[in-house]
Amino acid sequence: MVVDTIVYHPTLKKLIKYLDTTAGREKSFRLVQYLVRFLAFHAATRGSSELAKLFKALQGHAAFIRKGLRFLKPLNHVQDAAKAFDNKLSDSIIRSTVVLKNLAYVGYLSLDSIAWFKLAGLVSNKTFPKAPKYANWFWFVGLVAGLVNDLRKISVTSSKLQSLDEKDSEKSKAIELENYKATKRLVWDSFDFFIVLNNLKFLNYDEGAVGLAGTITSIFGVQDTWNNTKI
Template identity: 35%
Template sequence: MAAIASQVVLHPTVSQSIKYGSTTLGRDKAYRAIQYFARFYTWYLLSRGDKQTAARWNALKSHLATARKLLRLGKPLEHLQAALRASMASGPPTEQIATIARQLSYFGYLSTDAFIWANAVKFWSLNPETAAQVSKISNRFWLAGILFSIVHGTVKSLRLAREVDGVKKHQVWGEKDLGAGTVRETKLSAALAAQETNRNQLVIDLLDVWIPATNLGFTNLNDGVLGIFGLVTSIIAAQQQWRAVNGKK
């Protein structure tokens, strides 16, 4: 019995899950996936007239949203630092400008989001009109950040495609210079990995952009659609974090 228990408790997947859950980003992505599933499921239950069960899932969604705001209280400074580093780094001008604008937008989004959290937990009371205005400003920053991220991802994808094509065109099969071939293979692997990461981020942005857009009234998607979008992007982001934490490519 002890042997079976040790095999289950000490299983590599369990150890990897603990390692993943010990990171703030890992917990945030897990909470986000549940939050958006709850958003979808609440919509589904209400569409079937099950208001009592829907109320439970809606409460879970709301509490997870509040908990995630608490986890993100220190992140505005991270984005501010990222913007400063991007301004000092060298790189394609369009990508650099889009990166700086994206990081500053997320700084504004998460800074105003902190006021929303403080009001939600009744630490700092805002009147309803002010709270609605702060929420609107926060969503504007969020939408701007995603749009700048889409611009950055689109431009970067074009550059990476050119790099991959360039490396492939200069490959000479059966060449005697093994060192040069190894360098090209390394460059190609790095470019392909960057392409995959950039492609995943573009998918996340193209789905997530509808959430603040709907919050601001620019679109009219229902909670079922937004819940699915948020769940999908949470799973993609969680997979990326899982690979980063557990050293998998």
């Protein structure tokens, strides 16, 4: 009975379903990648060089696996960009920023795949030496579009809430949820923007700060994917 209770517990069933998806595994490895990056920095500052090396090795392995899991993911963003472009009823700013964000992510993830080929030994390290830099520039553009999108959604939902009748509680709750999601996404994109600014050398924070920012956004990613997992 105890075994059955554990095996058939809804949380375990959801965890299995979550890990059975490419998105679930990719988000989990991203969390590992940034968490050990954060831990490696603090281990090094405390003189634990062996532990720092272990965390660095784990970071490299997690990054390699993640890049493999994201192979051909640009196709998802091409489709999302096309759907947003065809949605003529959407707010013009929201629509255009969604299209721009997804097209930027097509460039970012396509160039990031080159790094995976290099790590796998399929492409020489001397090939496309500036690919990581251009990938970060595409990520930068995508995040700028995302931040504008987030701010526009917050503005639109806030205006809707102000114009609503107090009696319309159901509609009010739905719009409040949209506002909450847009605000959360704004925080999420802001932390990722902090990371890319460091990657492009506009900021020069240490590995610990970048690792912490990545850990926070990775938790957001895991949380969203978990909430979208149906059993």
